[in-house]
Amino acid sequence: MPEENFFERVFDVVRQIPAGRVTSYGAVAQYLGSKGSSRVVGYAMGASVDAFPPVPAHRVVNRNGIVTGNLQQGNFKRRKQMLESEGIIMDDDAQIQNFKKLFWDPSVELKDS
DNA sequence: AGGGTGACGACTC
DNA sequence: AGAGTCGCCACCC
Numbered sequence: 001m002p003e004e005n006f007f008e009r010v011f012d013v014v015r016q017i018p019a020g021r022v023t024s025y026g027a028v029a030q031y032l033g034s035k036g037s038s039r040v041v042g043y044a045m046g047a048s049v050d051a052f053p054p055v056p057a058h059r060v061v062n063r064n065g066i067v068t069g070n071l072q073q074g075n076f077k078r079r080k081q082m083l084e085s086e087g088i089i090m091d092d093d094a095q096i097q098n099f100k101k102l103f104w105d106p107s108v109e110l111k112d113s
Numbered sequence: 114a115g116g117g118t119g120a121c122g123a124c125t126c
Numbered sequence: 127a128g129a130g131t132c133g134c135c136a137c138c139c
Contacts, residue, residue: 040136045120046120
């Protein structure tokens with residue numbers, strides 16, 4: 001069991017997300033064993049700005065495949081562009097198309113290692 | 114030691 | 127179907 005804080009574990013997982021792929025807060029939380037702590041994952045994302053190396057928080061969206069970012073609208077728009085830059089298509093403005101297809105589940109990709 | 118906070122998720126009305 | 131509410135759990139003050 002890692003002695004790192006929950007946040008660091010979240011960061012580590014998020015950093016392993018391949019470009020052009022996305023995952024959900026809940027999935028990360030579930031992978032970390034705290035399925036119900038999806039909020040904590042989101043909170044960790046907010047703290048990701050303090051983390052180093054930087055965490056691609058833009059690849060983490062909510063369960064709906066919608067890019068959130070209530071923290072700062074500015075970053076929100078910007079992250080959308082980054083996602084598109086990685087080949088991810090957005091529907092309305094924040095809805096990811098083929099979200100299910102692009103979904104990167106840590107509990108599946110990283111499995112139980 | 115206690116309370117407030119939060120980039121979610123699922124349930125209920 | 128849309129909107130509101132509750133719960134969850136770790137971190138910070």
